[in-house]
Amino acid sequence: MSSLSIGGSQLDTSWFLLLSAVLFVLGAIGVLVRRNPLVILISIELMLNAANLTLVAFSRQLQNYEGQLFALMSMTVAAAEAVVGLAILVDIFRTRDVEDIDDLSELKG
Amino acid sequence: MSNQALALLVLLFPIAGALLLAGRGWRLPRVFTVIVGPGVVWASFICTLALFFASAAGDFTYWTWIKSGAFAVPFNLLIDNLSIFMCLVITGVGGLIVTYSVGYMEHEDNPSYARFFTYMDIFIFSMLLLVLAGNFLFLIVGWALVGLSSYLLIGFWYQRPSAVVAARKAFVMNVIGDVGMILGTFVLFVSTRAVTYRKVFDAMSCSHATSTYCFTFDSPTLELAAFLLLVGAIAKSAQLPLHTWLPDAMEGPTPVSALIHAATMVTAGVYLVARMHPIYDVATYAHGAVAIVGAVTALFAATIAIVQVDVKRVLAYSTMSQIGYMFLAVGIGAYSAGMFHLLSHAFFKALLFLAAGNVIHAMHDEQDMRKYGGLWNQMRPTSVTFLVGSLSLVGVIPFVGFFSKEQILGAAFSRPGDNAALILWGIGFVTALITGFYTGRMWWLSFWGKPSPERPVDQPHAPRLVMMVPVAILAVLALVGGFIQTRALGVGPSVVSDFLDNVVTPQGWEENGAAIGVGIATMVLGAGLFWWARSLRPWSARFPWAQRLLEHKYYFDEIYDAFFVRPLDWLAGFAVRDIEGPVIDGVVVETGVVARAGAGSLSLTQSGYFRNYVLVFVGGAVVAAVILLVRASS
Amino acid sequence: MAIAVFVIAAAMAVLGGIGVVTFHQPIRSVLSLVVVMLALSVLYLLLSAQFVFAVQIIVYAGAVMVLFLFVITLLGPARELGRGRLRFQSWLSALFVLALLGLMWAMLQGVQYRQPDKADLSIFGTVQWIAVYLFTNFLYPFELTSILLLVAAVGAIYLSRKRIDDL
Numbered sequence: 001m002s003s004l005s006i007g008g009s010q011l012d013t014s015w016f017l018l019l020s021a022v023l024f025v026l027g028a029i030g031v032l033v034r035r036n037p038l039v040i041l042i043s044i045e046l047m048l049n050a051a052n053l054t055l056v057a058f059s060r061q062l063q064n065y066e067g068q069l070f071a072l073m074s075m076t077v078a079a080a081e082a083v084v085g086l087a088i089l090v091d092i093f094r095t096r097d098v099e100d101i102d103d104l105s106e107l108k109g
Numbered sequence: 110m111s112n113q114a115l116a117l118l119v120l121l122f123p124i125a126g127a128l129l130l131a132g133r134g135w136r137l138p139r140v141f142t143v144i145v146g147p148g149v150v151w152a153s154f155i156c157t158l159a160l161f162f163a164s165a166a167g168d169f170t171y172w173t174w175i176k177s178g179a180f181a182v183p184f185n186l187l188i189d190n191l192s193i194f195m196c197l198v199i200t201g202v203g204g205l206i207v208t209y210s211v212g213y214m215e216h217e218d219n220p221s222y223a224r225f226f227t228y229m230d231i232f233i234f235s236m237l238l239l240v241l242a243g244n245f246l247f248l249i250v251g252w253a254l255v256g257l258s259s260y261l262l263i264g265f266w267y268q269r270p271s272a273v274v275a276a277r278k279a280f281v282m283n284v285i286g287d288v289g290m291i292l293g294t295f296v297l298f299v300s301t302r303a304v305t306y307r308k309v310f311d312a313m314s315c316s317h318a319t320s321t322y323c324f325t326f327d328s329p330t331l332e333l334a335a336f337l338l339l340v341g342a343i344a345k346s347a348q349l350p351l352h353t354w355l356p357d358a359m360e361g362p363t364p365v366s367a368l369i370h371a372a373t374m375v376t377a378g379v380y381l382v383a384r385m386h387p388i389y390d391v392a393t394y395a396h397g398a399v400a401i402v403g404a405v406t407a408l409f410a411a412t413i414a415i416v417q418v419d420v421k422r423v424l425a426y427s428t429m430s431q432i433g434y435m436f437l438a439v440g441i442g443a444y445s446a447g448m449f450h451l452l453s454h455a456f457f458k459a460l461l462f463l464a465a466g467n468v469i470h471a472m473h474d475e476q477d478m479r480k481y482g483g484l485w486n487q488m489r490p491t492s493v494t495f496l497v498g499s500l501s502l503v504g505v506i507p508f509v510g511f512f513s514k515e516q517i518l519g520a521a522f523s524r525p526g527d528n529a530a531l532i533l534w535g536i537g538f539v540t541a542l543i544t545g546f547y548t549g550r551m552w553w554l555s556f557w558g559k560p561s562p563e564r565p566v567d568q569p570h571a572p573r574l575v576m577m578v579p580v581a582i583l584a585v586l587a588l589v590g591g592f593i594q595t596r597a598l599g600v601g602p603s604v605v606s607d608f609l610d611n612v613v614t615p616q617g618w619e620e621n622g623a624a625i626g627v628g629i630a631t632m633v634l635g636a637g638l639f640w641w642a643r644s645l646r647p648w649s650a651r652f653p654w655a656q657r658l659l660e661h662k663y664y665f666d667e668i669y670d671a672f673f674v675r676p677l678d679w680l681a682g683f684a685v686r687d688i689e690g691p692v693i694d695g696v697v698v699e700t701g702v703v704a705r706a707g708a709g710s711l712s713l714t715q716s717g718y719f720r721n722y723v724l725v726f727v728g729g730a731v732v733a734a735v736i737l738l739v740r741a742s743s
Numbered sequence: 744m745a746i747a748v749f750v751i752a753a754a755m756a757v758l759g760g761i762g763v764v765t766f767h768q769p770i771r772s773v774l775s776l777v778v779v780m781l782a783l784s785v786l787y788l789l790l791s792a793q794f795v796f797a798v799q800i801i802v803y804a805g806a807v808m809v810l811f812l813f814v815i816t817l818l819g820p821a822r823e824l825g826r827g828r829l830r831f832q833s834w835l836s837a838l839f840v841l842a843l844l845g846l847m848w849a850m851l852q853g854v855q856y857r858q859p860d861k862a863d864l865s866i867f868g869t870v871q872w873i874a875v876y877l878f879t880n881f882l883y884p885f886e887l888t889s890i891l892l893l894v895a896a897v898g899a900i901y902l903s904r905k906r907i908d909d910l
Contacts, residue, residue, distance in 0.1 A: 002856055006789060009745040014851055016786065019753050021847040023779070025840050026760035031723050032836035038769045038815060040719075042776050045807065046763055049783055052795075060790040063862035065876045068792050072873070073881075075802055076888045080895035082807050086814045087902040093818050094906075101719050102829065108717030720832055727839045734846040741853070 004060060016057035023050035035100045037092075041085050048078045112165040116186045119156045119196060120237050122149040127230035134223030142219075146226030147207040150233055154200035161193050168243050168307055175246075182304055187243035191612040194448060194605075195240040195380055202372045202455045203233050205579035209463050210364035212576035213470060225265060229368070232258035236373050240380055244305040245294040248381075252290055252341065255374050256283035262369060263361040275357035282354045286344020293337030297388075300330050306384070313387040328391070335388050335395030339402075342378030346432050348406040353665050355429055359421040363469055366421055367462035371428050372455040379435040379451055383444050386613050396440060397529070403436025404536040409663070411543040415550070416659040419476045420465050423551045427502060428458055430540060434517050437537060441530050443520035444613035445606040449594050450513035452605065456590055457501035457510055460583035464495040467576055468555065471569035478551065483560035487569055490577060492556045494584040499552045501587045503545045503635045512591035514541065515628035519596075520616060523624040538631055545635030549642030557643065748789060756782040773811050780804040791868040 002013040023046060030043025052071045059067025092098055126149030134142045170185040186192075207229050214225050235258050239251030257280070264276030298304055301312040313331075342348075347355035347370075358370050369375070382389060382399055389396040410429035417423045431454050438447030468484065468491060469476055485492045501510035518541070521534035560567070571577075593604040606615070661667065755778060762775030784799040866872045877885055 002854070004790075006745045006791070011745060011749060011789075013856075014854065015749065015753075016790070017851045017854070018848065019756065019786075021844060021851065022757060023760050024847075025844045026757075026764055028727055028840050028843065029836065030764040032720060032727065032840065033833055034764065035720075036769055038811070038818070039763075039772050042763055042769075042772050042811065045803075046760060046776060046779060049779065049803070052799075053783055053786060056787055056790050056792045056795055059792065060867075061856060061859060063859040063864070063867065065862075065872070065880075068795050068868060068873065069876055069881045069884075071792075071795055072798060072877075073884050073888055075798060076892065079802060079807050080891050082810060083895045083899045084902070086810060087899040090814060090817065091902050104719065105717030108715050718829060720829060724832065724835055724839065727836070727843060731839055731842045731846065734843065734850065738846060738849060741850070 013057055013061045017054060020050045020053040037089055037098055037101050113169040115156050115160050116169055116188050119153050122153040123230045123234035127227045130223045130227040135220035139219055142223045142226050143211050149230060150200055150204040150207050154204050157196040157200050182246050185243035186241045187306055189612045190608050192240050198452055198455050199236050199373050202459050203368055205582055206364050206368045206459055209576050209579040212573040213364050213466055228258060228261045239377055246304050249290055253287055256280060259369050259374060262365040263358045265361055272360040275360040279354040279358050282344055282351050286341040289337045289340025293334045296334040310387040313391055332392045332394050335392035338385060339395055339399060342381045346375045346378030347429050348402050349409060352429055356422050356425045359425050363462055363466035367459045371458035371462055375432055376451050379439055379447055382439040383448060383613050386444055390614055400437050400440025400533055403433040403440055404533045407433025407540045408536050411540045413659050413662050414547040416656060418479055420478050421476055424461055437533055438517040441521055441524055443616045445609040446516045446520050448609055449605040450517055453509040453513035453590060456583055457498045457587045460587055461498035463580045464491050467491045467572040473565050475565045478554045480561045480563040481555040482558050485556045494580050497584045497587050499548045502548050503639050504632055505636050509587050509591035511632055512595055516596050519624035519628050522627055523621045525618050541631050541635050542638055545638035546642050549639035553643045752782045752785040769815050777804055777808050793868045794870050794873045
């Protein structure tokens, strides 16, 4: 049911999905553990890409257009988000040198 | 104009006047208040006259006030001879008194002046509502509003602490009566499932058309209801034991004392018994209680009146005593006799109060009779009118007081087969003698002899026309009013009885000759004591303990203070200190404290660290995934 | 043959991902991510998504990653020092993340696919094919996304303008 016939061989959709899960989890680790804000942003991009892979895989499995088009939208949004996030980061970096995101903790209650 | 509309107008004029004065009166020139204040009462009187001449009768419903399922309370007015009678008294005598107070209150500034007439108009409206109401709920509404008006008017000079205290006392005791009334209404409602007079009274007479319940003689529920209603009547009419407020109520301006505490409000209890006569005819124990309360109060109040030095206090206790007579009358079944005495008392007591007001006004608000003296020569018209009122009070022919009081005593004397009524007659007889005495003392002390050296004013001014004319009118009424019902003499017209007997139960027996003779004898003895009081000036304290007892009004105030006021005061203090503060305020404040603490502890989750937040995200995602998995597998 | 391509691309992706997370110098993280992007684009091609493949390389690897590189050169290659202030962060993170992975694995193992729609695989994923759906079914998101890009551009300009007065 989940096998795909690609280029003459039989691949399985669940391999793609699994790979996507692994990449997602790697990105999550990056966001959680790394303290450099830039690296955190990069890890977020990694998570987004993993999601895109899932979308495209399903699109191929179900032979449907929706997955690919949504992946396109996702990429656009990711680009926009990266732009704004970096702009903010640059703005913060102007006033102070942030090496550790734990330094940015004034919004505490 | 239809009777239905007229009846409503009778009610609407005073309240319209009150609203007008409350809204605009204090801003506009005084002449506005002078016209509107008494004017609306007279307009009401004219409408009442129209109803009287049209012999109007009917139960008019104007709209439905409450409608809840099968329970409906209409706003209905019951117009019959009894209510027209009361309305005539209220609007007629009330009109005279309100007109009088145009002059009496002249020293007030504009806002207070308008306020006074607003309150008077509210009172007239409330009293009219009370007597016109066709169902128990509006009776209670009128009852309570009358109590409110009394409070407002007694405490009119609110800058005086004694007036404020007196007003509060009157209001609290009236509320005790209100509670009795309300409970009585509840008892009746529970039995008859009705609140309109028509439906409730049908249950008394066991007529099957409209009643769903039928009371038999000596039914305990009915007795209970009648007693509870009697409590209301006792409180409103200042009978024993709820009487202590009336003397204190003299703190109010004299027209207020005349209107509320002589002519109308305190007679509401008598009206109540007369209106509820179907109930009292069946509830014999309560009916007897009415008479006993009345007789005992009459004697009791008369004895206290002997030692009073304030002219208004004498009149207040006299009022208490005379209302006792009315209660006695309606209590033995002589309803129209009691109502006739109500009418005549309204005449002469209002007369007495207003004439006293003339004196007080001239004496610059001095009310101590020992400081009067010799006013006969200086204020002749007032002295004459006061004398007319006094002789009426004693019950001397040809004044109206004789005819009404002797009719009551004659009815008690000649009630067939009833020894209890004879005892009550005896009490009434003694009271009449004492009445002669204290009335005489009052008159001789104030008006005869040499002017007291402590007189505040040497040349008292004659009263203004607007203050003299109502007094004169009342004097004329007291003089000739008796001749409409000369039943006390056994012959002649009985206009009042004829008028009322189709509404209230007619007196079932006639006065015999002995009664008439005894009546005349009472009059002679009373007049004699009146004359005798002249020679006892100055008052000599021969029985100091009796003097003290009477001066302290039989220590009723002290007893009530010890048994009721002090414990309740303590309870209230306790409640404020130990319940209101720690518990109620505490709960509210503690809620705030708890909320603060909770918020404080919750805000610790806002650590400010980005990575903490992301951890929580991922944790949430894990939880969501678990849920999805569980759902998918189940 | 396709399987071999898949295995290589997947391995590169995973290695790149590990590289993103573990390198201390941010520039190396960025370059690892570029590797991941390229691997993913190969996988897209394997999945008959030609347009997405192209866009991935042009937009993601070509634009977004270049942007990151620019910012890193602007801000300087900072290195993370010390151990960090949150004490249990790494342990809890590992726990949650492994839990997440395990759950996703479990979910993906039991996926029940519905019957695939019968699409023409010769044009599946081509530019024309995408364009048809982009301008009909997906018109609304398409327009909104363009507005989003506008907003992002304006925001970026605003946020990075030179402040004359004190912040």
